[in-house]
Amino acid sequence: MGRKGCCSALVLLLFNIVAWIEAEVQKTIYFPSQKMTWDKARRYCQTYYIDMVTWDTVDPNLLTTWLLEKDFTKVWIGLHQDPEQSLVWRWIDVKTGEGLTGDDVSGSRDWLLGQAVGASCGSYNSITKKWENALCFLEMSFICYADNLVVVTENKTWEEALDHCREMTNGSFKYDLLSVTNASDYGYVSDRIYGATTNEVWTGLRFLGGEWWWSDRETLDHQEMLPDCPSQWQHCGTFSKYNTTSWTSRDCSERRNFICSYEEIVSQEEKQDSKSG
Structure with a gap:
């Protein structure tokens, strides 16, 4: 027995696209209008919301639909190469707001690895529906979430x-x-x-x-x-x-x-x- 969360919707508010996701614990995803490097994008999300989006905080199919509707192709997400294990990729850890101690996703079928040397930050491509590694200093759109x-x-x-x-x-x-x-x-x-x-x-x-x-x-x-x-x-x-x-x-x-x-x-x-x- 449970309550329904907010209905799904998209509104334009203060130059941010806001999407309410239906859930028991209601989570909201935000698409800020700025483009930033991965590190700056994460600090922005932590300052104004909770953190960058990870795959356990969103419905990937719904997110992909919204990204395509708003012409967001490639966006930063809360995915990063483990600094101590170059072959291991992890989701960011919302517990501490620091570190990369989330689940190891290196073997996932959702990966589409690039070839750039030192590309240790994770992005999502809404067209291929794959995670991609990218150079962290590149500026691109990003996704935050709150609850x-x-x-x-x-x-x-x-x-x-x-x-x-x-x-x-x-x-x-x-x-x-x-x-x-x-x-x-x-x-x-x-x-x-x-x-x-x-x-x-x-x-x-x-x-x-x-x-x-x-x-x-x-x-x-x-x-x-x-x-x-x-x-x-x-x-x-x-x-x-x-x-x-x-x-x-x-x-x-x-x-x-x-x-x-x-x-x-x-x-x-x-x-x-x-x-x-």
Whole structure:
């Protein structure tokens, strides 16, 4: 059981093309109008968004369609040659914002290697649908991404964390403690909370009426991931920076960091227009 994310769309905003991708954890890809070297492009993405796009943050087919529609042929992506192993290529690591400790993609069929000596940065060709190595000092278009998550590095009880998230709600966006109803997002969330100052962070999980519920009123699909009869105080759920396979029940009065999520507020009129359209 889960919610739908934002509908797919393309809009022109401040000279950037913005594309909302449908997902449980909503991710947004950005095509800045500038052309930069690989290193400058990555610093730009980290400064204004989260990082450069990697293949676990986008739908490659949808991305290719958008690139072709907007006449983007070759773009920088978050792929780089391992500085210590010349034959190994890796995705960038969003955990630290530094280094290249992501999965080794050297043997992938998606590769179309060039012949340039010292071409240690990765790009994507939307026409061939292949990754290509290129000289890092070349200036070309690039792709960044962001999401709808906010990691708060303040220590609060579960109730205080819930109030903190909800008090961030404004006229445009509704905030809440994070509800993750898609198991495929677990690894991504684990990476995103890497900068938390506590090993575990509060999420929107709460034990009520004999069941585990998310704060957005969705039940946890895999109830067996948490005790079906937790002790009197351990009625709140956390997620670990180091364990991406399960949740943990904790005493709701403990104080730790937490993760919020937000979604755009849609009026009843807009909802009705969307349905009729």
